[in-house]
Amino acid sequence: MADLAVLRIQREFQEVMTSDEIMRSSIKIELVNDSWTELRGEIAGPPDTPYEGGKFVLDIKVPPNYPFSPPRVRFVTAIWHPNISSVTGNICLDLLKDNWVAAMSLRTMLLSVQVLLGSPEPDDPQDAVVGRQFKSNHQMFLLTAQHWTNACAGGPHSLPDFDAKIEQLKNMGVGEHFARSVLSKENWNLQTSTAWLFGTMANPTHT
Structure with a gap:
């Protein structure tokens, strides 16, 4: 991975760790095997949804050309949601595909995945x-x-x-x-x- 990409991830990782919004949303992130390309996230199920009270683990893979390509994210924790595969944990979210832009960040991604739990789109299902x-x-x-x-x-x-x-x-x-x-x-x-x-x-x- 290019040095610039590593520096970007390191900065964004620190942003997530220190963000008041992230802490209020009960979102966490950590390295896997001390690698900046493999991360593990955890998001809390939003209030007033069937996911409330749950803790959902995410597998996050950061590509070599980040941030020009989005991270690859899937749910490790099994979940029943129209836009998340109940078999593989793959996510159908435009931000993680065509709507990703380089100005977005790990913080943006984590918050967007959490929002998806409370705002399913059944007309464009992953499952x-x-x-x-x-x-x-x-x-x-x-x-x-x-x-x-x-x-x-x-x-x-x-x-x-x-x-x-x-x-x-x-x-x-x-x-x-x-x-x-x-x-x-x-x-x-x-x-x-x-x-x-x-x-x-x-x-x-x-x-």
């Missing part, structure tokens, strides 16, 4: 399943997103009915996260989830 649920059964989306926050990001509340259905599938030999994903996709209908898992209603190409 089509979550986007459909958001639009067609919004209350189920809210409950499902809250459950994922509680289970994966240390959220403060529990949803015993959802937890019980996961336990039933675990007792059938299904892994916990896979059970959570299928139940979420099937709107927490245990019968259709079980049928999907064991192939009694799906054709062989169903995914």
